[in-house]
Amino acid sequence: MPQPYVLLSAAVSLDGYLDDTGPERLLLSGPADFDRVDEVRAASDAILIGAGTLRTDNPRLLVNSPERRAARVAAGLPEYPLKVTVSATGDLDPAARFWHTGGEKVVYTTDKGAERLERLRAAGLPTGPNGADVVPVGPELEWSAVLDHLGDVRGVRRLMVEGGGRVHTQLLQQGLADEVQLAVAPIFVGEADAPRLFGTGAYPGGPKSRLRLLETRPVGDIVLIRYAPSVPGTGPAASPADRHWLALACELAAECPPSRTAFSVGAVVVAADGTELARGHSREGGDPVVHAEEAALAKMDPADPRLASATVYSSLEPCARRASRPTPCARLVLDAGIRRVVTAWREPDTFVVDAAAGNAVLAAEGAVVVVVEGYEGAAKAPNKHLAG
Secondary structure, eight states: OOOOEEEEEEEEETTSBSOOSSSSOOOOOOHHHHHHHHHHHHTOSEEEEEHHHHHHHOOOOOOOOHHHHHHHHHTTOOSSOEEEEEESSOOOOTTSHHHHSSSOEEEEEOHHHHHHHHHHHTTTOOOSTTSEEEEEOSSSOOHHHHHHHHHHTSOOSEEEEOOOHHHHHHHHHTTOOSEEEEEEESOOOOOTTSOBSSOSSOOTTOTTOOOEEEEEEEETTEEEEEEEOOOOOSSSSOOHHHHHHHHHHHHHHTTSOOOSSSOOOEEEEEOTTSOEEEEEETTGGGOTTOOHHHHHHTTSOTTOGGGGGOEEEESSOOOSOOSSSSSOHHHHHHHTTOOEEEESOOOOTTSSTTOTTHHHHHHHTTOEEEEOTTOHHHHHGGGTTSOO
16 A cells, blocks of 8 residues: 555644744634634544644544534545554653544554553553554654555555644655645734744755645635645655656646557656656657657757756656667666656557566666556556557
8 A cells, every 4th residue: 555645734824833832722723714624634534643732732633523524434434534643752641632532543653652652551541442553663753654554554545644843844854745735824923932834954855946836715814725745756765746747747648649559658857856847748749659758858958957867757667669769768768867767657568579678778777767556547548549
C-alpha cells in the first residue's frame, strides 16, 4: 500500500500565527469554517496531531455532524476516522479527551516512548477495541516509517494533519505533504512569542520555489487557501510533487491523436525548483512519429543549465529502441543531461521486442529511475485500443 495522501490543515491569523499567548485557545475560525473542517475530517481515513497539540489543546478530533457520520457508516467506513498522535517520549496524559472519545486510536512513538506508554496503561490509558494501539517505529521517530505503517497496516489512504506547527513544518520540509489547507482569519495576533504555523529551516526547492495554488474561496469571513508542493523529489522515492507531475503526464497522453502503430504518451520536464520547463505528447504538432519526451525536449534550449537537475515525467517508460527515428527517448533524455526520470508504466512488447529496456539504459548511465505505483491505469487508458 502506498503512503497516505497527507493534507495539512490549519487556521492562521493574517500575521501568520496559530494562537496567541493567553491561557485560553484563540479561536481563529468561525462557524462556517468549523463546519468545513468537519467535512474534511469526515472525508479522511485518519486525523493526526502531534503530542504538543494534544497537550495544549486537548482536542477530541471528532466528526460532529450526525449526517456525515451516518454517511461514513453507509459507505462501509467506521463512524469516526482513526485518531493518530505521535510522541517521541511517550509523555502523554491518559485523561486527555483524545483517548476517551471517538473510535480507534494509534500512537506512534520510539522504542523508549513505547516503554513509557505501557506504564501509562496502568494509569488509565484506554485499551480494548477503541483503545490506543502503541506502535514503536525504532530508536527515533521517523515520519516515513509512520506514514508507511499507516498505509500498509492501517489502510489509510487520506490523512488529515491538524497540527501543530512543528509537525506541519517537519512534513513539509521532508517532502511528505501533498496539500496545505490554510484558513486565514481576519485577525492580527502581533505577539512575538505566539506560535507560528511554520518554522525555520530548509524547505524542498529552496526559498525561490513556489507551491501550486489549488483553490481560494471565502468561508464566512475566513479565506480558505489550498496549495500543493511542486518541487520534484531528488532520489528513488516518489514525492507528493512527483505524483502530481506524473498525473499531468498521464493527462497529456490523452491528448495524443490515436494511432494503431504507436503508444499515446505524455511527458513533462520540471526544474529542481518546481518550475515546469516543457511538456509534450506523442504525435504532437502533426508529426506522426514524434515521441512525448522528444516533443518536450525539442522545446528547450539544450544549453539550459536547469536540465542537469531536472526531472522528466513520462506516462510510459522512455523507449530504448524505436523504428521511426534513430535516437530513442532514453538516449535523448541522457544526452540532455537529465539524470532523474519518473514513469508510470513499463513499455510492453507491443511494437518492439524486449521493449522494457529504457529504464535499464537510463540507470546504467547513472540516472535515477522511479516507477510510481498506482498510475499505470491512467497511463494505459489512452491506449485501450491497442492489442497486447
